Amino acid sequence: MTETAPTAEEFWEDFYREREQIWTGNANKTLVREVSGLPAGTALDLGCGEGGDAIWLAKQGWQVTAVDISTTAMERGAQHAAAAGVQITWARHDLHADFPEGSFDLVSAQFLHSPVEQPDERATILRKAAAAVAPGGVLVIGGHASWPTWVTTPPHEHVSFPTIEQVLEQLALGPEWQVETAELVYSPSTSPDGVEGERADSVLRLRRG
Template identity: 50%
Template sequence: MSEHEEFWDARYSESTRIWSGEPNTMLVTEVEGMVPGRALDLGCGEGGDVVWLARRGWRVTGVDVSRVALERAGEHAKEAGVADLVDLQWHQLGESFPEGEFDLVSAAYLHSTVEMSREAILRAAAAAVAPGGVLLVLGHSGWATWQHTPPHDVHLPSPQEVYDSLGLAEGEWVLERSGEFERSQNSPDGEPGTRTDNVLRVRRLAA
C-alpha cells in the first residue's frame, strides 16, 4: 500500500462519513445545462459529485486512491438508484489513469498533504477530454477564515497557475472561466467561516 493510499484510507476511516454527500456547488453551477455524456470525476471521494452527475443522465467514471471512499461512493450510487450509470475505479493518479475520452473531466479540490504530482495529473486530465468537452478544475485559494495558522505547508495555486501548468496546445482550447469565489465553511467544531476557492474551466475545440 502506498503512502498516499494509506493516508486517505485512514482519513476516511476516521468516521462513517467525511463529506456532506452533496455535490460541490461550483460543479453544479458550471455543469448544469450541459448535455449529459461521459464524465470523469478525479478524486471522487464518497461520491457526492458522481451521484449528482448520474442523476442527470451522465455516465460517470469516479476515481479515487482510497478503497474506503470508493466503497462508500458505490453505496451512495446504489441508494440513489444510479449504480448502472456509475463506474468506480481505483487509481493511484500519477501512476495510472482511466482509459478513454470524456465530455467532462472534473478535478475538484485535488489537494493532498502527501506529495502528489498534481500538475502531471491535471495534464493527463486535459488529455482525456474529448473534442468539444470540458475540463473543470476547482481548488482552494487559501485557508478557511477560522484556520488562523495554515495547517499544512501545501501550495494552493491560482487558476492562472493551473492554466499555465496545463501546457494546452494553442488554437485547440478556449478558456471559458478563470476566477475566485467565496463559500461558507464551518470548522470541525461548528465555528462558522468562509473560504475563498477558485475555478478554471476550459473547453477543447471540436475537431
C-alpha cells in the same frame, strides 16, 4: 528510528476509516455551477471520494466513471449510488502513477489537494486530465485558493494553493482550448470551534475545440 511517511493510499484509507461518513453526500457547488445545462455524455470524476459528485452527474444523465485511490471511499460511493438508483463505473487509481484510459466529454477534478502529494504531482494529474478530454468536451477544475480566514496556523505548511494563472500555466494548453470560466468564488466557512469566516475557491471551465 525515523517514522516513515504514509503513502498516498495509506493516508487516504486512514482518512476515510476515521469516520463512517466524511462528506455531506452533496455535489460540489463548483461542479454543479459549471455543468448544469451541459448536454450529458461521458464523464470522468477524479478523486471521487464518497461519490457525491458522481451520483449527481449520473442523475443528470451522464455516464460516469468515478476514480479514487481509496477503496473504502469508493465502496461507500457504490452503496450511495445503489441507494440512489444510478449506475456508475468505479475504478481505483493512484492518479499520479496510474491514470484511467479513454476520452470523456467531461473531466471533473474537484479539490484535488493532498497533504502527502509530491512536488508537481497535482499539476501532472491535471495535465493528464486535460489530455483525457474529448474534442468539444470540457475540463472543470475546482480548487481551494487559500486556507479559511479563521486558520491562523496552517496544519500542513507545505501545502500550497496555486492561483488560477498558475494552474493555467501548469496545464500548458494548446490553441484548441478555450477558457470559459476563470473565477474566484467566496463561500462561508465555519471552524470546528464555531468561528465564522470564509474561504476562497478557484473555478476553471475549459473547453477543448
